[in-house]
Amino acid sequence: MTKILVLAEHDNNSLSGATLSVTKAAEMLGDEIDLICTTSNISNLEAEISTLTSVKKVHVFEDKIFENEIAENTVDCLIAVSDDYDYFLASSSTSGKNIMPRFAGLMDIQQISEVIEVVDGSTFKKPIYAGACIATVKTEQSRNVLTIRTTSFDKTSTDGGSAEFVKHDLPANNTNKPTFVKNELTVSDRPELTSADIVVSGGRGMQNSDNFKLLEGIATKLNAAIGASRAAVDSGFAPNDYQVGQTGKSVAPNLYVAVGISGAIQHLAGMKDSKTIVAINKDEEAPIFKVADYGLVADLFEALPELESKL
Amino acid sequence: MKILIPIKRVNDYNVKVRPNQANTDVDLSNVKMAVNPFCEIALEEAIRLKEGGNATEIIAVSVGDEKNQEQLRTALALGADRAILVKTDKALQPLDVSKVLVKVYEKESPNLVIMGKVGIDGDHNQTGQMFSALTNLPQITFASKVELNGNDVEVTREIDGGLETLSSSLPAVITTDLRLNEPRYASLPNIMKAKRKPLEELTVEELGVEVKPTVTTLKVESPPEREEGVKVENVDVLVEKLKNEAKVI
Numbered sequence: 108m109t110k111i112l113v114l115a116e117h118d119n120n121s122l123s124g125a126t127l128s129v130t131k132a133a134e135m136l137g138d139e140i141d142l143i144c145t146t147s148n149i150s151n152l153e154a155e156i157s158t159l160t161s162v163k164k165v166h167v168f169e170d171k172i173f174e175n176e177i178a179e180n181t182v183d184c185l186i187a188v189s190d191d192y193d194y195f196l197a198s199s200s201t202s203g204k205n206i207m208p209r210f211a212g213l214m215d216i217q218q219i220s221e222v223i224e225v226v227d228g229s230t231f232k233k234p235i236y237a238g239a240c241i242a243t244v245k246t247e248q249s250r251n252v253l254t255i256r257t258t259s260f261d262k263t264s265t266d267g268g269s270a271e272f273v274k275h276d277l278p279a280n281n282t283n284k285p286t287f288v289k290n291e292l293t294v295s296d297r298p299e300l301t302s303a304d305i306v307v308s309g310g311r312g313m314q315n316s317d318n319f320k321l322l323e324g325i326a327t328k329l330n331a332a333i334g335a336s337r338a339a340v341d342s343g344f345a346p347n348d349y350q351v352g353q354t355g356k357s358v359a360p361n362l363y364v365a366v367g368i369s370g371a372i373q374h375l376a377g378m379k380d381s382k383t384i385v386a387i388n389k390d391e392e393a394p395i396f397k398v399a400d401y402g403l404v405a406d407l408f409e410a411l412p413e414l415e416s417k418l
Numbered sequence: 419m420k421i422l423i424p425i426k427r428v429n430d431y432n433v434k435v436r437p438n439q440a441n442t443d444v445d446l447s448n449v450k451m452a453v454n455p456f457c458e459i460a461l462e463e464a465i466r467l468k469e470g471g472n473a474t475e476i477i478a479v480s481v482g483d484e485k486n487q488e489q490l491r492t493a494l495a496l497g498a499d500r501a502i503l504v505k506t507d508k509a510l511q512p513l514d515v516s517k518v519l520v521k522v523y524e525k526e527s528p529n530l531v532i533m534g535k536v537g538i539d540g541d542h543n544q545t546g547q548m549f550s551a552l553t554n555l556p557q558i559t560f561a562s563k564v565e566l567n568g569n570d571v572e573v574t575r576e577i578d579g580g581l582e583t584l585s586s587s588l589p590a591v592i593t594t595d596l597r598l599n600e601p602r603y604a605s606l607p608n609i610m611k612a613k614r615k616p617l618e619e620l621t622v623e624e625l626g627v628e629v630k631p632t633v634t635t636l637k638v639e640s641p642p643e644r645e646e647g648v649k650v651e652n653v654d655v656l657v658e659k660l661k662n663e664a665k666v667i
């Protein structure tokens with residue numbers, strides 16, 4: 108019987124929406140789906156995890172070392188429960204990217220990253236070259252490690268399940284690892300960038316961080332998340348976790364509004380699966396217009412205040 | 419202190435790569451090749467550590483065919499002291515590359531390994547983490563700031579929620595994010611000098627690594643094209659279309 112282990116991603120308070128999409132991808136591989144949850148506080152997460160209908164068992168490793176994520180700690184736990192499983196899945200978030208290849212290396216498994224489609228149990232599609240091409244790859248390995256691009260999968264049912272929670276002791280290992288110093292996390296009342304229905308993004312055309320705030324009124328009216336191009340982040344207009352693109356986040360909202368963004372392939376890599384794309388740019392030749400459903404050739408400093416007032 | 423910098427040969431990032439006619443692979447026949455941008459950033463960081471008196475030797479290493487010499491010469495021109503090419507004509511996966519790098523690590527015993535977080539070609543984002551696992555060296559990925567204090571390193575990482583700082587003793591493995599630094603360009607005199615810097619050649623077989631193609635590519639296609647949209651005359655039309663045509667607001 109095919110058994111699948113999904114890494115539960117969370118912030119010790121609530122489960123990440125990414126895990127719901129990864130579980131959905133797991134359902135395409137088989138129906139014996141278990142989770143592994145390494146956490147400093149399982150009681151915060153238990154109720155939420157129990158809503159996942161397709162999950163059979165949850166391997167719990169609870170300890171204060173999981174207050175912050177150190178890849179080595181999580182991987183030691185993954186190894187400890189790995190014996191029974193054929194597939195190991197996580198999302199292609201920065202957590203999944205940090206943890207899964209380390210695990211795959213120790214298991215001598217070649218990982219398949221950023222899966223966007225499960226063709227069958229050994230065949231998967233993934234973007235390559237900043238999304239300029241889509242590769243169909245086939246694995247000859249009997250056990251596989253996959254990271255899942257969550258925007259390509261729906262969320263699993265959370266109508267209630269009957270998962271059994273199994274507590275484990277921490278594995279004793281001599282793994283060399285870094286120590287946690289501090290976090291500077293962005294706090295925001297807006298929807299989370301990768302799961303928002305609407306994303307409004309600004310680029311270098313915004314000119315400075317004061318002007319970048321022109322996006323806020325619009326985002327508030329639309330209940331949108333705010334994103335940015337690399338140029339806008341590099342120039343300090345927006346924090347790093349706003350970056351959309353090949354090296355930033357992948358988003359696929361119902362509506363993506365690109366303001367003062369030229370549309371470099373590395374930016375498109377992270378947003379061109381959005382349902383409707385709007386581009387506001389003063390250069391009518393800007394490549395962003397090639398992917399935009401609605402293009403407005405205009406000076407953003409005139410268009411944005413008008414747009415805000417008319418929403 | 420010795421720093422090891424793995425260097426990957428990839429397409430120039432400005433080039434849009436396309437599938438070949440038969441849709442069996444990408445077509446790189448007329449594509450300009452370069453050092454992977456993230457590897458350039460790794461190398462730049464090492465050069466700055468050396469310029470700041472914190473490192474004594476920078477070794478660049480590539481795994482692949484003869485053509486990788488070009489990228490290693492670029493690395494030497496930028497500031498690496500010597501280079502190693504581990505040759506193979508076989509197609510490599512991240513797991514293969516990390517195993518070869520382990521052998522080079524054992525041979526050279528560097529105090530620090532800095533590598534790009536991802537190759538812009540395969541978009542795997544795996545080799546650094548696998549290498550760290552196989553060497554049992556502390557793993558610090560996606561670095562946007564690196565500070566060396568004696569035998570310790572403090573690194574700021576870019577994560578989905580913002581920034582995180584980790585610290586580690588050396589030796590350690592760091593993978594680079596885009597904002598760590600802005601790499602320099604090689605000067606003409608340095609390009610000339612690089613021709614005389616040592617470039618050692620080994621083979622994957624000599625290092626005793628077996629390359630196993632466990633994941634093969636069946637097909638490479640262009641992604642579905644988006645239908646070309648329309649230009650709207652003004653904000654009123656835009657709002658009207660979003661409401662009544664796209665029905666997204």
Ligand SMILES: Cc1cc2nc3c(=O)[nH]c(=O)nc-3n(C[C@H](O)[C@H](O)[C@H](O)COP(=O)(O)OP(=O)(O)OC[C@H]3O[C@@H](n4cnc5c(N)ncnc54)[C@H](O)[C@@H]3O)c2cc1C
Nearest residue numbers: 310311312336337338352353354355367368369374389407
């Ligand atoms: C390895 C690598 C990875 C990368 N990863 C990413 C990534 O993840 N995400 C990403 O975004 N980029 C990424 N990039 C960078 C990418 O190549 C581009 O440089 C970047 O996306 C450009 O950002 P931009 O469109 O904001 O700036 P620009 O290209 O400078 O475009 C600014 C646009 O604003 C318009 N504009 C200016 N003033 C106004 C005005 N007043 N009104 C209206 N329009 C105006 C201009 O016409 C122009 O089109 C990466 C690059 C590399 C090499």
